[in-house]
Amino acid sequence: MANLAVPAALLVATVALVPIAALSAPSVKSLYSEAQATEGATLYAQRCAMCHGKTLEGTWEIPTLKGRFLNNWNHAPVARLFDYVSKAMPQMAPGSLTPDQNAKIVAYILKENGAPAGATALPTDTAAMGNATIEVK
């Protein structure tokens, strides 16, 4: 019984520390604006949903843009995601969307994956994005 008491005490301490650590951590930097994501939702429905699905769910063959998507992109530079979308998508006509449209679509995808919106919109060129990374959790 005495042996069990020690881990139990550690567990309590760990649980207690979590909120404190979260409070003291710098807030996650927002990468896009709410208005941008809203417009992105419309564009997504028109240009992306035919393959990736209405709720970004994907299929057996086509990648989901939620869940596993985050595993692939969290902590990656947002400029890299924007660059990829700009060059590779929509797959049947890659590069056919404007930088502004691509930024809106990326904003929508970020929102759907839980990235926080902010006052500043996602820029429409990679240089302006700098090294900012996607940080959801």
Place this chain on the structure above:
Amino acid sequence: MRRDLFERRAFLRGGAALTGALGLQACTGTTGPVASASKLYRPPIVPLRLTPDQLIDVKTCIRPFRAAGPNLSTEQIGDTLVVHNYGHGGSGWSLSWGSGEVAVGKAMSVLPKEIAVIGCGIVGLTAAVMAQRAGLKVTIYAREMLQRTRSFRASGSFTPDSRVALTEPAGAAFPALWEQMARFSWKAFRTYLGVTGDPVAFHDSYGLSDTPIVRREHPADPSITDSWATKGLPQQNSEFLHLSDRIKDIVPQMQPLSAEENPFGVAHAVRGSEMYFNFASYGHTLLGEFFENGGTFVNRDFHDPSEVTTLKEKVVIHSTGFAARDLWHDKTVMPVRGQTGWLVPQREANYSIRYKSGLALSKSDGVCIMHFDNELGEMQGVGNSLELPDRDDVLAAMADMAPIFEKKGA
């Protein structure tokens, strides 16, 4: 409309030379019913059920086609040696073992104990297993395992020179390398014959036609002056490299059937023996071997070539197929769309037919249906990266072929 947009029919005016040809690459020219050299009896044929209710899946994919043929070069990225192994067009399955032999050989030239493979399509997975057989510890980093890759949306027969390269860009040395890879793969596939689940098998393959069957030719159309060199995409069939004659001593060739031997109610027929792959069984078998040998699979997506230096392995075989176009910024990878429909398996009808615009290939994982535009030939799907299925297209092929069996039952 979509086909007109994407498949560049306009470039193929004058393609009438292909009319009536079945795309059978090795049957000799005939001008009517011919006496077969053999005196075989007419084999019993179980009719295929080519009815819409049997259609249970439509799969669309993109062949990763490079004008110069697959990229098998090496590249140093920081402290990491990258061995490329991608861009096999419609020949990825068929060349997977031979190509893996080349790639693993290059990887082993720096004497690694462990290597990484990026990509888990048939080319990546096969290279991974081959590296293990050579004694290396292997980790595959990929977005998906084999069953969800584009490889699994192929048709699954041995077609080692299907859209593998264009003649001019491939250069004079490529045919010999291709032959080496094709012969190596052929022997490797034979080691899976008779294995539980039949991952690899043979069956009879029939070419059927209402008109005399002639060997497919690829004459250049002089009215088409542009080419891959000027447009970045091939413009006509004559640009494609055909190499299958180099291995016709081992790969069974189509033979004309006499009326007595022809089991179908169609005027003209040729028959060959065809090696094919049962995807479900093959996938389980190969992945099983990979994990049995201590292989590790890591779900990871790469976004830039520089990311390979973050891996603990310092030798990397890069096999991402069509994805290499964006990951490695290789704009020489061009899309060639392909589509297959799948009927409920009909294992009692174990053969394939090609008739009019359709192909039906009966395998343990289903009857594969393909729809060909005989006018477009090799140009079908070139430049088209639309990966959404078109069910009506499959039904059109089935409708073209169905009368064969209706006649027989009449």
